[in-house]
Amino acid sequence: MATTTGYKKLINDPFEAVDEALEGFVGAHAELVALAEPRVVARRRPAQNKVGVVVGGGSGHEPAFVGYVGLGIADAAACGNIFASPPPNVVLGAIHAANHGRGVIMGYGNYAGDVMNFGLAAQLAAAEGIDVREIRVSDDVASAPASEKAKRRGIAGDIVVFKCVGAAAEQGMSLADVERIAIKSNEATRSMGVALSPCEVPGAGRPTFELPPDQIEIGMGVHGEPGIKRGPLQPADEVVAELVGAIVEDMGDDRRGDVALLVNGLGATAYLDQYIVYRAARRGLESSGMRVVRSYVGEYITSLEMAGVSVTVTTLDDELTSLLDAPSATVRFTV
Amino acid sequence: MRDCVLAATKAVEASRDELSRLDAAAGDGDHGVTMALAARAVRKTLDDAPDLGGEPLVTRLALAMGSVGGAIGPIYATSLLAVAARMRSVARAGAPSVEDMAGCAAAAESAIAALGGAKPGDKTILDALHPAVKALQQANDAGADIADALTAAASAASEGAAKSAEMVAAVGRASRLGERSRGLADPGASSLALILEAFAQAYRDPA
Numbered sequence: 001m002a003t004t005t006g007y008k009k010l011i012n013d014p015f016e017a018v019d020e021a022l023e024g025f026v027g028a029h030a031e032l033v034a035l036a037e038p039r040v041v042a043r044r045r046p047a048q049n050k051v052g053v054v055v056g057g058g059s060g061h062e063p064a065f066v067g068y069v070g071l072g073i074a075d076a077a078a079c080g081n082i083f084a085s086p087p088p089n090v091v092l093g094a095i096h097a098a099n100h101g102r103g104v105i106m107g108y109g110n111y112a113g114d115v116m117n118f119g120l121a122a123q124l125a126a127a128e129g130i131d132v133r134e135i136r137v138s139d140d141v142a143s144a145p146a147s148e149k150a151k152r153r154g155i156a157g158d159i160v161v162f163k164c165v166g167a168a169a170e171q172g173m174s175l176a177d178v179e180r181i182a183i184k185s186n187e188a189t190r191s192m193g194v195a196l197s198p199c200e201v202p203g204a205g206r207p208t209f210e211l212p213p214d215q216i217e218i219g220m221g222v223h224g225e226p227g228i229k230r231g232p233l234q235p236a237d238e239v240v241a242e243l244v245g246a247i248v249e250d251m252g253d254d255r256r257g258d259v260a261l262l263v264n265g266l267g268a269t270a271y272l273d274q275y276i277v278y279r280a281a282r283r284g285l286e287s288s289g290m291r292v293v294r295s296y297v298g299e300y301i302t303s304l305e306m307a308g309v310s311v312t313v314t315t316l317d318d319e320l321t322s323l324l325d326a327p328s329a330t331v332r333f334t335v
Numbered sequence: 336m337r338d339c340v341l342a343a344t345k346a347v348e349a350s351r352d353e354l355s356r357l358d359a360a361a362g363d364g365d366h367g368v369t370m371a372l373a374a375r376a377v378r379k380t381l382d383d384a385p386d387l388g389g390e391p392l393v394t395r396l397a398l399a400m401g402s403v404g405g406a407i408g409p410i411y412a413t414s415l416l417a418v419a420a421r422m423r424s425v426a427r428a429g430a431p432s433v434e435d436m437a438g439c440a441a442a443a444e445s446a447i448a449a450l451g452g453a454k455p456g457d458k459t460i461l462d463a464l465h466p467a468v469k470a471l472q473q474a475n476d477a478g479a480d481i482a483d484a485l486t487a488a489a490s491a492a493s494e495g496a497a498k499s500a501e502m503v504a505a506v507g508r509a510s511r512l513g514e515r516s517r518g519l520a521d522p523g524a525s526s527l528a529l530i531l532e533a534f535a536q537a538y539r540d541p542a
Contacts, residue, residue: 015372058365058405081372083365084405112506113406116450120409201365204355208364223363 007200007207007305014203018059018081025066029331032070039090041066042076042097051169051178052076052098054106055162056091057114058083060201061222063332064158064301072328072335073166074098074107078121082201082304083223085113091121095130103131103175105182107162109154109222110136131175135182137161139191139312141250142219142228149187155222156264156312157189159300160324163333167326185320190250191262192243193310195220195227199267199303208306218242222266222303222310236273237280243311244284254315259285260294260324262312267302269309274298281311294324300332336388337381340396342537343530344374350529357522365405366522373403373411390422407523410447410460417446433484437471440488444468457505458516460523462498466491467531485535492531496524 011017019038026035036042055065056078065077075098080086085108086094095104106122108114115136122132138149139157164185168178195217198207208224211217216239219227233239248255263278265271278297285292293316314320328335347354347370355367376399384395393415401412421442425435444464448454455465470491474484497520504516 014368015375080404081365081369083363084369084403084408087402087404087408089402090404111406112451113404113409116406116409117404201355201363201368203351203368203371204359204364205352205367206356206359206364208359221363223365224359225363226360 009200009202011202017202018079021059021062022066022079025062025331032329032331033066036076036097037093039079039086040076040093040097041069041079042094043070046097046100047071047075047170048100049102050100050172051102051175052095052100052104053162053166053169054078054091054094054098054104055108055158056080056086056094056106056118057108057111058085058223060199060304061301063299067332068159068162068166068330070328070330072170072326073162073330073333080117085111085117088117088120088124091118092124095121095125095132099130103133105133105135105165105169105175105178107135107137107158107165107182109158110138110150110152111154133175133179133182135161135165135179135186137186137189139186139189140193140221141190141246142192143221143225146250146252153221153225155191155193156262156301156310157186157191157314159264159296159333160189160260160262160312160314161185163328164320164323166328167323170326181319181323185314185323188254188315188320189312190247191310191312192218192246193220193222193227193266194218194239194243194308195224195266196233196269196307198224199306201304216308219246220308222301224303224306236276240277240280240311241284244281244313247311247313248285248288251313251315255288255290256315257290258293258316258321259290260296260314260316261285261292262296262300262314263298264301264310264312265299266306266308266310267299268305268307271298274309277309277311285313294321336392338541339534339537340377341381342533342542344378346529346533347371347374347526350526354522354526357519357525360519362522366407366526369403369405369407370526373400373407376400376402390419390426393419393422407526410450410523413446413450414443417442431481433471433475433479433481436481436484437468437475440464440468440471451506453506456502458499458502458521458524459504459506460521460527462502462521463492463496463524463527463531466495482535482539485531485538489528489531489535492524492528496520496528499524
């Protein structure tokens with residue numbers, strides 16, 4: 001099939017892109033992961049006697065979500081079509097791959113499609129006698145006010161929450177305790193992004209949004225959902241000041257002490273830029289009285305070839321810090 | 336019914352770019368591609384079960400639509416399962432009546448409203464489905480035949496989808512835009528209108 005795309009993509013049939021990429025992923029990382037069934041990536045060596053952890057969502061966010069399957073984070077990832085939640089049967093397959101008899105927790109970004117499909121899968125699993133809990137990550141401060149935290153989208157905060165949840169499960173915590181960690185880490189995590197240029201869903205034939213060459217969009221979502229403000233491209237320090245300013249304002253009583261800072265590249269932004277963003281974000285947080293004690297910079301959850309970054313700040317206590325530091329061996333996050 | 340379903344899959348595939356454009360404005364731009372994948376799954380269902388019709392086919396189509404995931408997968412799956420349940424409850428020999436079709440459409444509307452918590456006016460698929468349900472009921476009251484009833488339902492759905500452009504999204508991904516969601520038609524309403532138009536045309540002018 002011909003691809004009518006304004007973007008140069010190294011793909012074949014756009015409808016086969018997800019499965020071909022997954023085949024490549026499990027082939028490249030066969031020591032860590034295997035395809036348990038179509039669209040379900042699981043640990044090569046299943047864990048035992050722990051709470052199962054399932055992550056997932058639409059494809060097109062690589063290395064999310066498959067890059068977090070392995071020791072210390074997820075047991076299985078459920079993969080959907082590009083920017084579309086996996087259907088219930090795929091999520092149920094991931095639950096089966098992750099279930100070791102102590103219950104399963106599912107982590108995913110808070111989007112209507114994911115909520116419906118993961119929710120249906122949880123009901124199917126419950127009918128089989130599997131105790132399933134869910135954490136809908138909602139870290140994007142641009143997507144709803146602080147008073148409506150539960151309505152917020154999940155963006156790069158996914159990674160911080162998944163790491164804490166995965167570590168808690170790996171340490172043998174009960175399902176109730178893992179769920180407590182999930183809620184706590186999500187509550188402590190805030191993000192905001194900026195887009196510089198759009199991405200294009202393979203087969204869509206057009207970019208997901210239009211952005212003039214000299215314009216950027218603050219608060220844009222990880223799928224190109226419109227943000228809160230469009231304006232001229234400014235130096236990195238000024239753009240980051242807006243992102244960090246919005247996060248810090250949202251933090252309220254969390255605006256103190258130690259934080260983790262994650263700078264996430266959206267797919268087409270150079271690591272050079274990402275480290276300049278990190279520098280500015282760190283300075284901004286420190287000038288607001290916080291100490292950046294854990295740092296992560298790189299592509300953790302992308303939007304195909306979108307250019308831009310997001311900044312994620314997590315308020316830490318000893319428990320969350322130790323969970324972030326706990327050993328993990330996954331394709332994208334190894335401690 | 337099989338020919339009508341097939342016509343709908345072709346209409347969806349032909350409109351892939353337009354549906355993606357509508358979705359890009361407020362959402363994540365995947366609707367055209369996801370619906371094209373759904374059309375592909377539906378056609379495979381038709382090919383795999385060449386003799387299937389009626390309620391068993393609708394049930395299989397629900398699973399095919401659900402298999403694409405996203406938000407639209409569960410929405411079509413749950414509504415088609417409601418249609419199948421309604422067909423079972425009124426099972427009788429012979430072709431369906433306009434009254435049967437109005438009942439099935441109303442069941443689909445209730446199922447979607449229950450799933451997503453939306454109501455007409457929220458800029459969702461219901462803004463095409465609700466007028467279609469009303470049109471079918473009016474057609475039944477007026478004693479219209481199936482072809483006229485389907486045509487009226489499709490027209491009502493298209494008008495509803497067009498009107499959704501002036502609405503502000505209240506649920507789903509686009510709701511985070513508030514006022515900025517005004518201006519373009521809802522992609523889910525638009526694709527349903529396309530499907531109903533193709534359905535009505537295929538019924539009226541069999542290939």
